[in-house]
Amino acid sequence: MPLGVSHSLTGPDYRASSGFGMALVGCGSALPAASISNADLSQRVETSDDWIRSRTGIGARRISGQDEPLTVLASRAAEAALAHAGWQASEVDLILLATSSPDDLFGTAPRVQAAIGASGAVAFDLTAACSGFLFALVTAGQYIASGAVRRALVIGADQLSRWVDWDDRRTCVLFGDGAAAVAVQACAAEQTGLLGFRMRSDGSRNACLTLAQSDDREPLLGALSAQKGGFAPIHMNGQEVYKFAVREVPQILAELLEHTGTRAEQLDWLLLHQANQRILDAVAERFAMPQEQVLSNLAHYGNTSAATIPLMLDEAVRDGRVQAGHLLASSGFGAGLSWGAALLRWSGPPAAT
Numbered sequence: 428m429p430l431g432v433s434h435s436l437t438g439p440d441y442r443a444s445s446g447f448g449m450a451l452v453g454c455g456s457a458l459p460a461a462s463i464s465n466a467d468l469s470q471r472v473e474t475s476d477d478w479i480r481s482r483t484g485i486g487a488r489r490i491s492g493q494d495e496p497l498t499v500l501a502s503r504a505a506e507a508a509l510a511h512a513g514w515q516a517s518e519v520d521l522i523l524l525a526t527s528s529p530d531d532l533f534g535t536a537p538r539v540q541a542a543i544g545a546s547g548a549v550a551f552d553l554t555a556a557c558s559g560f561l562f563a564l565v566t567a568g569q570y571i572a573s574g575a576v577r578r579a580l581v582i583g584a585d586q587l588s589r590w591v592d593w594d595d596r597r598t599c600v601l602f603g604d605g606a607a608a609v610a611v612q613a614c615a616a617e618q619t620g621l622l623g624f625r626m627r628s629d630g631s632r633n634a635c636l637t638l639a640q641s642d643d644r645e646p647l648l649g650a651l652s653a654q655k656g657g658f659a660p661i662h663m664n665g666q667e668v669y670k671f672a673v674r675e676v677p678q679i680l681a682e683l684l685e686h687t688g689t690r691a692e693q694l695d696w697l698l699l700h701q702a703n704q705r706i707l708d709a710v711a712e713r714f715a716m717p718q719e720q721v722l723s724n725l726a727h728y729g730n731t732s733a734a735t736i737p738l739m740l741d742e743a744v745r746d747g748r749v750q751a752g753h754l755l756a757s758s759g760f761g762a763g764l765s766w767g768a769a770l771l772r773w774s775g776p777p778a779a780t
């Protein structure tokens with residue numbers, strides 16, 4: 428059934444096209460072995476389990492070890508998604524790696540492509556911080572809709588433990604490392620798992636949350652100096668980002684539902700970026716969604732940036748909460764500032780014969 432188009436809305440919108448649909452057919456994730464609890468962190472900075480849990484819902488986070496660089500985590504997640512979908516690596520046409528913490532600024536996705544043996548896939552990174560996975564999923568949807576790509580792996584992976592100031596209690600308690608992937612493939616338009624989306628950026632509010640190039644310069648010749656590569660640790664105005672999230676996420680989800688002619692009661696799950704339990708609760712309240720339909724794993728992993736949405740999806744698929752045919756409203760939001768929402772239907776792997 429064609430979806431309604433609202434002309435009063437601005438920005439890129441998706442509506443059912445005459446091209447292919449995109450089915451979500453597999454998922455997988457990979458987490459570092461080491462976990463740091465709130466109590467552990469309180470030995471490093473002046474904080475407490477009570478403060479962190481009551482303000483954020485976070486209880487622990489995973490931190491990558493030396494043998495767990497982003498490429499390794501992302502590749503493990505991709506392999507798990509391949510196995511779940513029942514694909515061979517050689518069948519993948521496109522690998523999109525959403526990350527803000529690449530192993531190589533020239534691109535980490537090709538390393539993942541090589542590691543999993545997807546020699547026929549084109550692979551590149553996409554950076555949109557905590558909105559990265561959602562933006563990458565939508566991007567994959569466009570390649571698939573146009574017929575250019577049949578099968579894609581969309582990976583969200585971040586290792587922000589490299590970029591937090593471990594002496595800044597306002598940020599270091601929030602973030603963790605992780606990777607997760609979703610396997611998507613072309614299907615008939617009427618069976619699409621990407622029923623609609625909306626995406627937004629507002630660079631005028633960029634300063635609220637940055638992982639910016641540091642100012643260091645290297646004397647070169649005479650008065651000339653060259654910028655030295657390197658980044659300053661994550662800087663965040665927590666209250667501003669919080670206000671942004673509780674205002675914009677309900678708004679963009681409401682637009683998405685209106686745009687796709689969906690009522691909140693039709694949703695099986697809210698699948699939001701995992702930044703703060705209070706944000707999840709505020710969004711759920713706006714749509715009168717019962718707590719048990721709001722997916723949350725903040726307590727175990729904290730904010731893994733681009734990985735949170737696929738990590739949460741993978742967990743809920745594997746434990747049987749999300750089932751084939753379920754409808755999920757998803758929203759990613761964060762640095763940029765950037766935010767977006769997508770209405771998804773989980774297909775799952777083809778039933779074994």
Ligand code: UT7
Nearest residue numbers: 473474475478482557596597600665666668669702703761
């Ligand atoms: O993924 C990207 C999206 N990011 C987000 O969505 C993050 C959005 N922001 C938030 O989640 C919240 O703003 C935080 C969890 C970051 C902070 O919570 P808050 O309720 O906004 O706290 P606050 O920044 O207003 O700080 C309140 C107090 C301050 O003390 P004073 O000035 O009132 O004496 C802070 O210094 O809490 C203090 N504080 C802490 N105390 C113990 C800040 N961090 C900590 C800490 N432990 N870790």
